[in-house]
Amino acid sequence: MIFKEMDPKDVLQLLEGQENILAPEVKKHEDYVQKLQCVYCGGSCRPFVSPEKLFESGSMLPKYLAECNDCGSQFEPYTKIELRGPQRNPLEDSDPDKVDLFSIRPGVVI
Numbered sequence: 001m002i003f004k005e006m007d008p009k010d011v012l013q014l015l016e017g018q019e020n021i022l023a024p025e026v027k028k029h030e031d032y033v034q035k036l037q038c039v040y041c042g043g044s045c046r047p048f049v050s051p052e053k054l055f056e057s058g059s060m061l062p063k064y065l066a067e068c069n070d071c072g073s074q075f076e077p078y079t080k081i082e083l084r085g086p087q088r089n090p091l092e093d094s095d096p097d098k099v100d101l102f103s104i105r106p107g108v109v110i
């Protein structure tokens with residue numbers, strides 16, 4: 001199947017005066033994903049649209065997935081099925097000025 005892109009001016013003209021029914025649905029998905037916590041590290045998540053899984057039947061929106069902002073794992077936001085495991089250790093990106101509790105040795109005074 002070949003898609004022929006419409007002229008953006010023609011698209012805007014066709015949509016003029018029509019109710020935007022997509023924006024509230026997109027916001028609902030984005031809000032849901034942003035409230036999720038990562039199943040691995042508990043970090044915050046961001047929604048993204050995977051180019052490999054663009055649309056599902058019965059939905060007018062692209063398929064939204066979740067990615068952890070801290071460890072980079074990816075999962076399906078409603079079932080929590082893992083698509084990609086952690087890509088980095090969130091503790092490695094922590095603030096270097098924070099005290100490393102594992103480096104403190106009891107009884108040593110500097």
Ligand SMILES: [Zn+2]
Nearest residue numbers: 038041068071
């Ligand atoms: Zn994570």
